[in-house]
Every structure is written in structure tokens, then in C-alpha cells.
Amino acid sequence: MVTAGIDFGARAVKAIVMEKGRILGRGIALTGGDVSGAGEEAFAQALREARVPREEVERILVTGSGRMHMEGLGGSVTEITADAKGAHFLVPSARTVIDVGAEEARAIKLDPTGRVVDFVTNDKCAAGVGAFVEAMARALEVDLEEMGPLSLASSATVTMNAQCVVFAESEVVSMVHARTPKPDMAKAIHDAIADRIAAMARQVGIEDRVVLIGGLGKNIGFLSSLSRSIGMEVTVPDGPEFVGAVGAALLAGERPQGA
Amino acid sequence: MILRFGYADGSGEFYITLDSEKCDGCGVCVEVCPKGVLFLAPNPFDPLEEVPLALVREDARNRLKYLCVLCKGSPKPCVASCPNGALEHF
Amino acid sequence: MAEFWKWRESRWVSQEVHWKDARVISAGVDVGSVSTQAVILIDGLLYSYSNIRTGSSSPESATKAMNLALEGTGLSLEKIHYTVGTGYGRVNVPFAQRTITEIACHAKGANFMYGPTVRTVLDMGGQDCKVIRCDENGKVLSFLMNDKCAAGTGRGLEVFADLVGVNIEEMGELSLRVEEEPPPVSSTCVVFAKSEASSLLRRGWPKERVLAAYCAAMAKRVVVLLERLGVEEDFAITGGIAKNAGIVRRIENHLGVKALEPKMDTQIAGALGAALFAASLAQREGK
Numbered sequence: 001m002v003t004a005g006i007d008f009g010a011r012a013v014k015a016i017v018m019e020k021g022r023i024l025g026r027g028i029a030l031t032g033g034d035v036s037g038a039g040e041e042a043f044a045q046a047l048r049e050a051r052v053p054r055e056e057v058e059r060i061l062v063t064g065s066g067r068m069h070m071e072g073l074g075g076s077v078t079e080i081t082a083d084a085k086g087a088h089f090l091v092p093s094a095r096t097v098i099d100v101g102a103e104e105a106r107a108i109k110l111d112p113t114g115r116v117v118d119f120v121t122n123d124k125c126a127a128g129v130g131a132f133v134e135a136m137a138r139a140l141e142v143d144l145e146e147m148g149p150l151s152l153a154s155s156a157t158v159t160m161n162a163q164c165v166v167f168a169e170s171e172v173v174s175m176v177h178a179r180t181p182k183p184d185m186a187k188a189i190h191d192a193i194a195d196r197i198a199a200m201a202r203q204v205g206i207e208d209r210v211v212l213i214g215g216l217g218k219n220i221g222f223l224s225s226l227s228r229s230i231g232m233e234v235t236v237p238d239g240p241e242f243v244g245a246v247g248a249a250l251l252a253g254e255r256p257q258g259a
Numbered sequence: 260m261i262l263r264f265g266y267a268d269g270s271g272e273f274y275i276t277l278d279s280e281k282c283d284g285c286g287v288c289v290e291v292c293p294k295g296v297l298f299l300a301p302n303p304f305d306p307l308e309e310v311p312l313a314l315v316r317e318d319a320r321n322r323l324k325y326l327c328v329l330c331k332g333s334p335k336p337c338v339a340s341c342p343n344g345a346l347e348h349f
Numbered sequence: 350m351a352e353f354w355k356w357r358e359s360r361w362v363s364q365e366v367h368w369k370d371a372r373v374i375s376a377g378v379d380v381g382s383v384s385t386q387a388v389i390l391i392d393g394l395l396y397s398y399s400n401i402r403t404g405s406s407s408p409e410s411a412t413k414a415m416n417l418a419l420e421g422t423g424l425s426l427e428k429i430h431y432t433v434g435t436g437y438g439r440v441n442v443p444f445a446q447r448t449i450t451e452i453a454c455h456a457k458g459a460n461f462m463y464g465p466t467v468r469t470v471l472d473m474g475g476q477d478c479k480v481i482r483c484d485e486n487g488k489v490l491s492f493l494m495n496d497k498c499a500a501g502t503g504r505g506l507e508v509f510a511d512l513v514g515v516n517i518e519e520m521g522e523l524s525l526r527v528e529e530e531p532p533p534v535s536s537t538c539v540v541f542a543k544s545e546a547s548s549l550l551r552r553g554w555p556k557e558r559v560l561a562a563y564c565a566a567m568a569k570r571v572v573v574l575l576e577r578l579g580v581e582e583d584f585a586i587t588g589g590i591a592k593n594a595g596i597v598r599r600i601e602n603h604l605g606v607k608a609l610e611p612k613m614d615t616q617i618a619g620a621l622g623a624a625l626f627a628a629s630l631a632q633r634e635g636k
Contacts, residue, residue: 033551103541124270125498126540135540163321165540166499166508167476170382177405199325261491267574268498268537303450304489306626321497 001058004046005248006039006073007082008066009241011102011130011215015042016245017050017057018253021089025050026242035069059252063244065104065123077251079244080108080119086247087211088114090237095207098226098234099244100197100216102130107201118204126165128196130216135165136189139172140182151186151221158188168192186221194225201230210234213243260304264315265323265349273324273349275315275337281345284311288337288346294319294326297337313346323349357518359614360399360417366391368424373631376418376429377623378411378445379454380436383475383503384589386620387414389424393628395461397422398617403475411442431631433623437476437496449626451619452481452492458622459587460487463609468581471571471600471608472618473590475503478571480578487622493578498538501570503589505539509563512543513556524560524595531558533565542566560595568599575604585609587618 002024007014008031015027027045029038039062047054060074063082079099087097088110097108105128109118122128126135137144158180162168168189175185198206210232216222217240227234237243265274279302289297296319299311319326327348330336335348368374371391378387381403388398399417403410411434419425426444434442435454442448451472459470465485472479477496483489499505510517531554534542546559554562586608590596592615601607 033548103544122270124536124538124541125268126538131540161318163497164499166504167382170476170504174405195325199328202328260489263491263493266495266497267577268500272577274493304453304492306447306449306453307629 001253002052002056003249003252004043004057004060005082005245005250005252006043006060006062006064006070007242007244007248008035008039008062008064008069009101009215009244010065010104012241013038013042013064013066014242014245015039015046016242016249017046017052018246018249021250023246024052026239028241031066035066039070061248061252063248074252077248079104080106080116080121082244082247082251083213084108084110084114084116084247085250086243086245087213087237089246089250090243091209091211091235093209094211094235096201096204096210098197098201098210098212099214100130100212100222101214102134105129105197105200105214107204109204109207120200120203122200127163127168128193128200130214132165132168132193133189133216133219133222135169136172139169140176140185142182142186147186147189148219148221150183151190152224153183154181154187156181156184157191158184160188160192187225190219190221190225191229194222194229197226198229206230206232208232212236213240215241217241260302262302262304262312262314264320266321270324273327275323275349276347277313278345279305279312281343282312283343284313285342286313287340287342288313291336291340293329293336296323296326358401360397360420361614362397362422363395366394366396368396368422368428373431373628374424374429375624375627375631376415376432377454377620377625377627378415378432378434378436378442379451379617379619379623380407380411380434380440380442381475381619382437384616385410385414385436386617387411387418388617388620388624389418389429390624390628393625395613395621398614398620400614400616407436407441408443412444415444431627431634433627433630435619435623437474446627447630449623452479452494453489454619454622454626455479455587456481456483456489456622457487457625458618458620459483459585460485461621461625462587462611462613462615462618463583463585466583467585467609469575469578469584471575471584471586472588473501473503473571473586473596474588478502478574480574482578482581491578493574495574500537500539500542501567501574505567506590506593508539508543509546509560512546513550513559515556515560518592520560521564521593521595521597523557524564525598526557527561530565531562533569534562535566537566537570564593564595565599568596568603571596571600572603575600580604580606582606583609586611587615589616591615
């Protein structure tokens with residue numbers, strides 16, 4: 001049975017088409033101003049890659065903060081449920097799942113069967129989500145994708161004091177004026193948010209295996225800072241931003257029609 | 260004077276409160292805190308006073324939620340350690 | 350990029366007070382994250398003040414503000430008996446004899462500006478928001494401060510001024526030009542509120558309405574802080590945001606209490622309090 005999962009994130013919509021526990025196709029489209037349009041586009045991309053016509057998809061589940069836009073497709077699941085399912089599927093030893101998206105972050109504690117034991121979410125403060133790195137990249141005048149590699153070239157540790165995106169922007173600007181090398185600043189930025197994410201994760205207790213998913217999972221600088229902050233190795237599955245959609249697609253295969 | 264150190268953001272309120280009338284500067288709470296959040300100094304909000312009080316370190320004030328997360332249970336060690344009940348913790 | 354966040358720098362000198370026969374000349378300099386003020390008192394009377402944008406160097410901003418307050422008066426730094434510095438973070442006023450916290454200075458300054466009936470002071474500064482309860486002498490009894498989060502601060506307002514394309518000095522008035530008060534933006538976080546406001550603008554909301562929604566959210570947030578500490582009348586507001594009628598009016602409505610009418614530039618409260626402490630310290634130390 002072919003199923004699909006669509007994750008409506010704040011920055012991008014991700015779609016996954018699966019069959020018998022195998023990922024057949026992935027699609028991604030920027031949310032922009034037209035959420036349902038992006039959803040359709042991401043889904044179409046995944047179908048093309050899967051070489052599956054839309055009619056063959058038997059069940060779809062949606063998740064993500066924008067999911068109310070396409071709930072008519074077949075029902076929805078919470079991000080916590082989808083993330084847990086997807087992470088456990090990709091990394092069966094996962095016990096602490098950390099999901100950092102553009103505008104939301106969460107930490108989920110799983111038991112060995114992949115069941116959610118505890119979780120904590122942050123969707124109130126931009127300093128603890130991807131938007132922080134986005135804003136700092138703009139202030140540094142560096143492309144977002146460059147931030148990770150740039151920070152790994154750092155040779156000195158600098159600490160950021162500001163705990164707020166708005167104040168941190170001013171701090172970055174003064175550091176640029178003071179000619180602080182950009183790699184060092186990029187590292188400082190990742191260290192700052194990693195500290196906050198680690199503190200969030202500590203609320204559910206950090207247990208090995210720690211898995212990082214969501215858009216920020218693609219940032220090798222953040223990965224390095226997070227690992228250092230929690231003092232443990234962090235695993236990032238392939239395609240970390242798709243894990244929520246994977247979970248939704250898997251759950252679509254388990255639910256009876258109409259549930 | 261009631262001194263409140265900390266912050267409130269969308270996720271809640273995180274303050275450590277000191278009653279200066281009850282604090283005699285004994286410093287026990289400073290020793291007990293595993294993160295070194297507290298220290299002794301004259302009351303900065305009463306410039307003409309010189310008696311030391313327990314204060315929250317400036318660089319800790321906006322990170323209290325993160326620093327204090329490791330102290331589980333209630334009352335927190337710092338609060339419990341004060342013989343005069345001068346401290347309150349979120 | 351247009352600079353909507355810029356407000357006018359200013360200075361003022363008294364025509365009535367003169368320094369030639371002064372016993373105590375004291376000064377206060379408040380270096381904030383966004384603005385810097387210098388105040389000079391002659392025997393406890395307000396003589397002159399300046400208000401400028403804080404630059405990248407705290408000591409330079411302090412000096413610049415002081416020079417502006419001295420300009421054209423014939424007074425020089427050497428003739429000032431005692432200077433107290435105050436402000437945000439690690440304040441560095443190189444010519445000050447002492448540094449005192451802004452909370453203490455704002456309470457003292459508000460007491461001078463508004464009179465001995467003030468019991469609750471709300472200061473909304475560039476990068477912080479504080480509520481102070483004080484006694485009839487301007488001595489601090491309790492306080493609550495937020496300087497972690499841009500919500501409820503001048504910087505937060507600047508972000509909005511830029512987004513909507515309106516001068517910060519006009520934001521308040523414009524936000525009041527709505528027939529019906531719109532629901533406040535749902536996020537307290539400035540960054541998220543900005544995203545929300547962007548989509549409201551895209552949906553065709555007029556600027557005034559978007560400003561109203563933001564000012565409403567900001568006022569609500571500040572009121573939470575105020576009610577936490579408890580508001581005892583008389584209530585007064587200091588800092589730059591006291592000049593924003595859109596926020597002040599909404600706070601007053603939420604609280605059911607009117608703020609005292611300011612009679613001088615509300616941004617100088619911190620420097621004023623510092624100068625008053627400087628005068629006390631000068632006398633105590635036998636200057």
C-alpha cells in the first residue's frame with residue numbers, strides 16, 4: 001500500500017511517498033504566502049520521484065504547524081507523534097529526539113519501542129529555533145547554507161551575551177564593527193542556540209542515542225556545537241528535515257481508513 | 260526591598276527573588292548553588308547602603324531557566340539553605 | 350534602507366538657572382543600549398540635558414552626550430563636582446566617579462520629574478522594560494525587569510517601524526487612528542509578531558491597523574509585568590516609549606489607571622536620577 005506524509009513547516013513543506021516501509025520519493029517546496037500551493041507542489045515532486053500516480057496513494061496524513069490547510073486529504077497527526085515515529089523508524093536506538101525547525105523546536109523522549117514518554121516544545125521564543133540562525137546569517141551577510149562550514153573554520157571561541165534574536169542582531173553588528181572574524185562569529189552563533197536547545201532537551205532528560213532532525217540538522221556547525229553542549233554524540237539521519245513527513249507516511253499505513 | 264532577578268518570556272516567568280530585609284549576607288546559599296548563580300555584594304539598588312546581600316550574577320540573570328534546570332525538586336537547594344527564608348525561586 | 354527607527358537627538362539649557370554661584374554642580378550620564386543622555390544639575394535644580402543615539406562605543410557616547418549638555422554654557426567638565434554613570438550592561442563613563450544601577454536612578458529621576466506622589470514607575474527603554482515601586486523619596490522598594498526579550502522594548506518597536514515603513518515618532522499616533530481596536534498580534538516574540546504582521550499587511554490590512562495590533566500586544570505584555578509587581582498610584586512612565594501615545598493609552602486602559610503627565614523629556618529620567626545621586630554623594634564626600 002502506497003502512503004504519503006506531508007509536513008507543513010513554517011518555512012517549507014516536505015512530502016514523502018512510501019510503500020512497505022521504503023521511501024519511494026521526497027518533495028520539498030517553500031511555504032511562502034501560499035501554503036496549500038506549496039503542499040501540492042511538494043507532493044507532486046515526491047510523486048514524480050516515486051514514479052507513482054496520485055490515484056495510487058491510498059492514504060495521506062498531514063502534520064506540521066500549517067497542517068490545517070490540507071487536512072481534507074485524510075487526517076492529521078501531531079508533530080510529536082510524527083517525529084517520534086519517523087525518528088524511531090530511521091534510528092531504532094533513538095531515545096532523545098531533538099527537532100529544530102524554522103519556527104518551532106521540540107525535544108522528545110522515547111522508550112525502546114519508540115513510544116513517546118515525555119516531550120517539551122518551544123514555539124514562543126525565536127532565539128531557540130532556526131529563525132535565530134537565519135537572522136544572524138543575514139546580520140553577518142552570509143548565506144544560510146554557508147553558516148555551518150564557515151563556523152567549522154573558527155579558530156577562537158567568542159561568546160554571545162544576548163538571548164534574543166533582536167538583541168543578538170545588534171550584538172553581531174557590533175562584533176562585525178570590531179572586526180571579529182566571521183568564522184568565529186558563526187561558531188558563537190551556533191554555540192548560543194545549541195546551549196538553548198540543550199537546555200530545552202534537558203527538561204526531558206538527555207539519553208543516548210540522541211537524534212537531531214528538522215532543518216537545522218543540515219547545519220554541520222550547529223551539530224558540532226550541540227554535540228559539545230550536551231557532551232554526547234548526536235546522530236543525524238539522512239534527510240533530517242523529512243523525518244516528520246516520514247513518520248506521517250508510516251502512520252498513514254497503520255491507520256484504518258477514515259480514522 | 261524585594262529584589263527580583265530573571266526574566267519572563269513566552270514560555271513563562273523565571274525569577275529568583277531576594278528580600279533584602281531578611282538577608283544578612285551569610286553566604287550559605289552562594290556555597291550551595293551548583294552553578295555559581297549567586298554571589299555577595301552591596302545592594303546595587305540602594306546606592307547609599309553598604310551591607311552585602313546575596314545577588315544573582317549579571318550574566319546568569321537571563322539564563323536562569325537553563326542554569327537552574329538541574330536542581331530538581333522543591334524547595335530548591337538555595338531556598339532551603341537560607342536560615343531566614345530570604346530567597347524565593349521559580 | 351530608509352532609517353525609520355531614527356528619532357531626533359536633542360538638548361536643552363535652562364534660561365533661569367545659572368552656575369556661577371553654584372555650591373554643588375553634579376552630573377549624571379545614562380548610557381543605554383539605544384540612547385544616551387547627560388544631565389547637569391546646579392544645587393539640585395535642572396540646568397541642562399542632552400539626548401543622543403548611542404554609538405558603537407560606550408565611553409565615546411558618554412563623552413559626546415556630556416559635551417552636548419555643556420555646549421554654549423561656559424561650564425566645563427572640570428567644574429563639575431561629581432558625576433555618576435548609569436545605564437545598560439557594563440557601563441563605562443570614563444569621567445564618572447561612580448556607577449549606580451539604572452533601577453535606582455530611574456526611581457530617583459521619576460521622583461524628581463513627577464513629584465513625591467509617584468509610587469510605581471514603568472520604564473520602557475531601548476533594550477529593556479522595568480517596573481519599579483518606590484517611596485516618596487524615590488527610594489526603590491521592589492522591582493521587576495525584563496532585558497532578555499525584545500518584547501516590550503524600544504528595539505522591538507524599531508523592528509515594527511521598519512517593517513511597516515513608518516517613523517518611530519509617528520507610530521503611536523498612527524496606531525490610535527483605528528475605528529475599532531483589532532485583536533493584538535498573538536505572539537509576544539517580536540520576530541514571530543513580525544511574521545504575523547507581514548502576512549496581515551499582505552492580506553491588505555492598513556498600516557494603522559497593523560500598528561494598533563502590535564501596540565496592543567506590547568501593552569498587554571507590559572501590563573503583565575506591572576500587575577506582577579502591583580500598581581500603586583501615582584503611576585508614571587519614563588523612557589523613550591513614554592512618548593508613544595499608542596502604547597501609553599492602551600496600558601492605561603488595561604490598568605484602569607492614568608499615568609502622570611510628563612513635564613519634561615521622559616528619556617532623561619535615568620541620567621537625572623544619576624545626577625541627583627551625584628549631588629548627594631558630592632555633599633557626603635565633602636566636595
